[in-house]
Amino acid sequence: DGGITQSPKYLFRKEGQNVTLSCEQNLNHDAMYWYRQDPGQGLRLIYYSQIVNDFQKGDIAEGYSVSREKKESFPLTVTSAQKNPTAFYLCASSSQGRTEAFFGQGTRLTVV
Amino acid sequence: GQQLNQSPQSMFIQEGEDVSMNCTSSSIFNTWLWYKQDPGEGPVLLIALYKAGELTSNGRLTAQFGITRKDSFLNISASIPSDVGIYFCAGSARAGSYQLTFGKGTKLSVIP
Numbered sequence: 001d002g003g004i005t006q007s008p009k010y011l012f013r014k015e016g017q018n019v020t021l022s023c024e025q026n027l028n029h030d031a032m033y034w035y036r037q038d039p040g041q042g043l044r045l046i047y048y049s050q051i052v053n054d055f056q057k058g059d060i061a062e063g064y065s066v067s068r069e070k071k072e073s074f075p076l077t078v079t080s081a082q083k084n085p086t087a088f089y090l091c092a093s094s095s096q097g098r099t100e101a102f103f104g105q106g107t108r109l110t111v112v
Numbered sequence: 113g114q115q116l117n118q119s120p121q122s123m124f125i126q127e128g129e130d131v132s133m134n135c136t137s138s139s140i141f142n143t144w145l146w147y148k149q150d151p152g153e154g155p156v157l158l159i160a161l162y163k164a165g166e167l168t169s170n171g172r173l174t175a176q177f178g179i180t181r182k183d184s185f186l187n188i189s190a191s192i193p194s195d196v197g198i199y200f201c202a203g204s205a206r207a208g209s210y211q212l213t214f215g216k217g218t219k220l221s222v223i224p
Contacts, residue, residue: 042116045212099160099204099210099212100157100160102157104154105153106154
């Protein structure tokens, strides 16, 4: 089935450690995104990528890094520089020229 | 940046009742999207709107793109328990733009 796969579903890390969240899509979409969701809040854009080997910062990129080496994959690294990393992270993708984004099932990151 | 005000923030309704929620923007949008998010899952696209005045249905859901292009409405008719969740509006200022602005969501609870 076509879709967006995020893994793992739940992730626990100690404070000060970097952690990488996986996002893979087989929809042949050009654009991919990472959003952060906090309780009672809307989705805030961290990074997005329109093509392979290119990505742009969103509204809250500080403390995060990404790579886009393959069209299907857009991993997000939450670095130790991120002051408040505990959140629900959502990956999404869209096809070229289309605004509609389709989401994965999310990764809940808890930093202790 | 652009902001979306979504209301109400939460609502409790009896099964079988109709539901209405809306989003307003401080600026003109060219695309409006409505998503539903179940607890612990990623948002699922319900309806996409592309033209001012457009009225689109998806089963018991009906959404409208406001004439002023600064608002959108979502109605759910004859609510059922599985309608429970958080409904998000999202908008884009440019057709085909990769950047979406999200509202903070309307949490819907349905009392059987």
